[in-house]
Amino acid sequence: MSRTLVVWCPDWPVTAVGIEATTAGAVVVQGRVAACSAAARAAGVRRRQRVRDAQRRCPDLVVRERDTDAEGRLFETVVDAVAALTPKVEIVRPGMCAIAARGAARFYGGEESLRLMVQDAVVEAGFDCGAGVADGLFAAELAARTEEGGTVVPPGGAAGFLAPYPLSVLGRPELADLLARLGIRTLGAFAALPSGHVAGRFGADGALAQRLARGEEPRPLAPGHAAVDLSVRDEFDPPAAQADQVVFAAKRLAGELHEGLGAGGLTCVRLAVEVGFADGHVLERLWRHDGLLSTLAIAERVRWQLSAWRSERPTPGTDADGIELPGDEQAVWGGVAWLELTPDQLVPDEGRQQALWGQSSVTDRIARAADRVQALLGHRGITRPVLTGGRGPGEQVTKVPVGDLVPGGIPDGPWPGRIPAPAPASVPAASLSAEVTDASGAPVMVSARCTLSAPPARVSFDGRPSVAVTSWTGPWPVDERWWDPARSQRRARFQAVTDDGRAFLLAVEGGRWLVEATYD
Amino acid sequence: MADAAWARATLANATALETLGLETASRLDLVPVLPALRPVVPGLRPGSVVGLAGTGSASLGLALVAGVSQHGGESGTGGWCAVVGMPEFGVAAAVGMGAEPGRLLLVDEPDGRWPDVVAALIEAVDLVLVRPPERPGTAAVRRLSALARKHGRVLTVTGHDWPGTAIRLRVDQAEWIGLGDGHGRLRGRRARIVAEGRGVPGAGRHTWVWLPGPNGEVASYEPAVAGDLRPVERQPDGTRTVLEVVRETPGEDVA
Known part of the structure; x- marks a missing residue:
């Protein structure tokens, strides 16, 4: 579980349109209040209220239309203030950003001092904010929203910290409504339900919400990186001078990105947007989101990034060399030469059953049963086997947790020295030890040149009484991965049938005999 | 020599399959097994x-999983199987018998939660193969048997006795x-499978099969043609048939 610091600016849509927290103000979308300032809230204004009702409660309410463009642009100032302390700031949405707290906390002398430092930096930049540190994004956001500008939740304390919160913080009104009617009103009570039953009754989304309520990672990251590069890129020749032109291209690129991700059954929780300017300057931002961003949302983020860049121009109308540029409001400084979208932190797309299960389609029934087993035993508890290449019987099968992607790039070499068919029926994960002796009772040895000291006559497994070997074959030497000392393996294999009618695959490695598999 | 015999056995197997076609159509309500096992179940x-017990129980479990995986399911195009508590389950061998790995679920270490895991899976998959880590308690036996009955699934238990077992399969003779002596390679096992229990018509039905055959498949085997199938160990003068064994590579036998 990663330690995360979240910076949260209260009532950001209101701040973005220039209303101070002390004046009663509200931002409206389609005649309803989308956000309001603290003073307005004190007067009884609430979200989703009709403007007319809000004005009745607070007659001197300042009303502005919501401006998402300004929200994104203005938040760049906050991000820059945080980025001056620690790089790799992830923007969750305008008004909230997150950083990985571990390294930075060590550098700045503890999580509490890091929290205060970040908070001071943002306040100096001119914005009110709360900062919180906790395990994972969800708990850190709530920690940032606590009284007195946030708090630090100690490692492992997320579950206890979250317990008293109402279910509405999960952002799932239908689930919260249903649970409230079942008599469950806090995250703590929800977390205490048996996870198998929650997964069975509320499906994958309910199980995810419960993991959040327990202070656990909402979904584990897929191990390893994607084998293919899914980033998309567009060049502008001549450089694009208008922001609209770039945003339009971003929308098309986002469509391509979705196609690439969809083909692999993936979704990304973080998107890196890189904008390259004609003068060689590159502007990069990470955008974080749970689930896939729509093409429109991606285009919108590119627009925010560009408009922030415009507002950062040292003197409007000239570039760094002092050359005059067109005074057009839409002009992008120096022109955009290229735009690249890179999906970051890929996770399997749990929303699409067809893609999740690879080639075989799956019924809800199987997926639900797998969900229940994973709720009982953890993510790695239930696996699907995938045949891979390899010589030994244990190497030919990889077990992939249900829901994870099947690893790509499976080598399909000819595998000389592979154990011939039929394959053994029983392949223990760890080989058992064995003692192999010749007719005189002396241990059988295999020399470096693969000659036997004497034919094997008796074998005993794990210290049990020995049995006679009726027929045998070998040695079949393998010398694998000699270039990699950690994984190299040099052994000689034997097949043997004992007089009780059983057959074994034996191996000798470094003078020790092992039972690799049983042909039971 | 062995090639010819194997080809003959496969041919016999194929014709047996055809004649069984009518029979399987009338038994669509049964969870299918591999054709070679149909004389006995x-x-x-x-x-x-x-229930599975004794030497060869691992291969019998693989064969049952392969049968359901290949012929099971609602439309007979392939069913789902789950294997619980058997980390050593030989997936490669099951695939050799005809199982589809994409329709297999493995729960390697259920430990104490195995009754809950089996209960969750038996609602969904056609066959659950389980080796309980401990002697199954009366409550677990009653609950899981009832769930299997209710959902019409097959519960296959190995490693422990299970009260109320309808069919017990075991291998009573095998070679x-x-x-x-220092040469050759394992090419297959001839095994006699015996079915016992109240679910079997006529006590002690048995059949000879290759478990597994040279390709890893389960094929029926007729002891009548056994004479020319054992060249390796029946050399009258003790000369070694090294050439013959080394010449053959897996996969070519029936090609």
């Missing part, structure tokens, strides 16, 4: 418990073929 009754 025509199919598994939905909701029944099958591995192909190994000599």
Whole structure:
């Protein structure tokens, strides 16, 4: 579980349109209040209220239309203030950003001092904010929203910290409504339900919400990186001078990105947007989101990034060399030469059953049963086997947790020295030890040149009484991965049938005999 | 020599399959098994418990999983199987018998939660193969047997006795073929499978099969043609048939 610091600016849509927290103000979308300032809230204004009702409660309410463009642009100032302390700031949405707290906390002398430092930096930049540190994004956001500008939740304390919160913080009104009617009103009570039953009754989304309520990672990251590069890129020749032109291209690129991700059954929780300017300057931002961003949302983020860049121009109308540029409001400084979208932190797309299960389609029934087993035993508890290449019987099968992607790039070499068919029926994960002796009772040895000291006559497994070997074959030497000392393996294999009618695959490695598999 | 015999056995197997075609159509309500096992168990009754014991129980479990995986499911195009508590389950061998790895679920270490895991899976998959880590308690036996009956699935238990088992399968005679004294390779096992229990018509039905055959498949085997199948260990003068064994590579035998 990663330690995360979240910076949260209260009532950001209101701040973005220039209303101070002390004046009663509200931002409206389609005649309803989308956000309001603290003073307005004190007067009884609430979200989703009709403007007319809000004005009745607070007659001197300042009303502005919501401006998402300004929200994104203005938040760049906050991000820059945080980025001056620690790089790799992830923007969750305008008004909230997150950083990985571990390294930075060590550098700045503890999580509490890091929290205060970040908070001071943002306040100096001119914005009110709360900062919180906790395990994972969800708990850190709530920690940032606590009284007195946030708090630090100690490692492992997320579950206890979250317990008293109402279910509405999960952002799932239908689930919260249903649970409230079942008599469950806090995250703590929800977390205490048996996870198998929650997964069975509320499906994958309910199980995810419960993991959040327990202070656990909402979904584990897929191990390893994607084998293919899914980033998309567009060049502008001549450089694009208008922001609209770039945003339009971003929308098309986002469509391509979705196609690439969809083909692999993936979704990304973080998107890196890189904008390259004609003068060689590159502007990069990470955008974080749970689930896939729509093409429109991606285009919108590119627009925010560009408009922030415009507002950062040292003197409007000239570039760094002092050359005059067109005074057009839409002009992008120096022109955009290229735009690249890179999906970051890929996770399997749990929303699409067809893609999740690879080639075989799956019924809800199987997926639900797998969900229940994973709720009982953890993510790695239930696996699907995938045949891979390899010589030994244990190497030919990889077990992939249900829901994870099947690893790509499976080598399909000819595998000389592979154990011939039929394959053994029983392949223990760890080989058992064995003692192999010749007719005189002396241990059988295999020399470096693969000659036997004497034919094997008796074998005993794990210290049990020995049995006679009726027929045998070998040695079949393998010398694998000699270039990699950690994984190299040099052994000689034997097949043997004992007089009780059983057959074994034996191996000798470094003078020790092992039972690799049983042909039971 | 062995090639010819193997080809003959496969041919006999194929014709047996054709003649069985009519029979399988009338038994669609049974959970299917591999064709070679049908002389001893025509199919598994939905909701029944099958017990496996003794030497060869691992291969029998693989064969049952392969049968359901290949011929099971609602439309007979392939069913789902789950294997619980058997980390050593030989997936490669099951695939050799005809199982589809994409329709297999493995729960390697259920530990104490195995009754809950089996209960969750038996609602969804056609066959659950389980080796309980401990002697199953009365409550677990009653609950899981009832769930299997209710959902019409087959519960296959190995490693422990299970009260109320309808069919017990075991291998009572077996012989591995192909190994000599320092030469050859394992080519297959001829095994006699015996079915017992109240779910079996006529006590002690048995059949001879290759478990597994040289390709890894389960094929029926007729002891009548056994004479020319054992060249390796029956050399009258003790000369070694090294050439013959080394010449053959897996996969070519029936090609």
